[in-house]
Amino acid sequence: MKTSKGFTLVEIVITIMVVAILAVVAAPRFLNLSSSAYAANIHGVNSALTSALKLANARIQIDDAQTTLDYQGKTVALTAGNPAASADTLRALLNIDVPKSWTRNWESVPCDEPEFCILGNMFPGKGGYVSIPNFPLSGNNGLDRASYIWPRGYVIKSEGCYAFYINEASKETFHTGSIDAGC
Numbered sequence: 259m260k261t262s263k264g265f266t267l268v269e270i271v272i273t274i275m276v277v278a279i280l281a282v283v284a285a286p287r288f289l290n291l292s293s294s295a296y297a298a299n300i301h302g303v304n305s306a307l308t309s310a311l312k313l314a315n316a317r318i319q320i321d322d323a324q325t326t327l328d329y330q331g332k333t334v335a336l337t338a339g340n341p342a343a344s345a346d347t348l349r350a351l352l353n354i355d356v357p358k359s360w361t362r363n364w365e366s367v368p369c370d371e372p373e374f375c376i377l378g379n380m381f382p383g384k385g386g387y388v389s390i391p392n393f394p395l396s397g398n399n400g401l402d403r404a405s406y407i408w409p410r411g412y413v414i415k416s417e418g419c420y421a422f423y424i425n426e427a428s429k430e431t432f433h434t435g436s437i438d439a440g441c
């Protein structure tokens with residue numbers, strides 16, 4: 259008696275179908291890891307910024323600071339009792355060295371800095387202002403301002419992947435948060 263060893267055509271087709279089904283189910287999960295990483299990065303920036311603002315506000319109270327604050331050896335300007343919503347403020351609070359020389363076409367050109375781009379002193383009516391969902395600023399003639407930080411490779415206005423800081427000076431309060439819908 260002669261027996262043959264090997265796979266039948268039916269077994270091979272079933273195996274290919276199982277592998278194809280697994281690929282269809284698993285591929286989107288693996289392909290989405292990059293955007294999840296960017297979203298987690300933005301949430302981390304927001305957490306670090308929130309913590310730094312709490313420390314800065316404690317320092318403001320301790321020093322009874324009125325116009326500027328010495329924060330870890332860097333001078334932070336104050337507006338209405340809170341750190342100003344400027345790019346320099348974000349650099350100081352987050353202790354990062356994001357170069358000041360980058361394209362002014364942030365509305366259409368992806369960030370090409372080493373890790374992040376920062377934009378500050380923005381308010382409704384100013385060219386390039388990016389409105390933040392759930393935080394509509396009235397601007398109050400430029401008194402209330404926002405600053406943004408977003409990752410390399412993203413365009414802030416069209417993609418929605420950034421952390422923000424708002425100094426709502428008209429109400430002497432501030433807000434932080436992150437938008438990750440476009441990460």
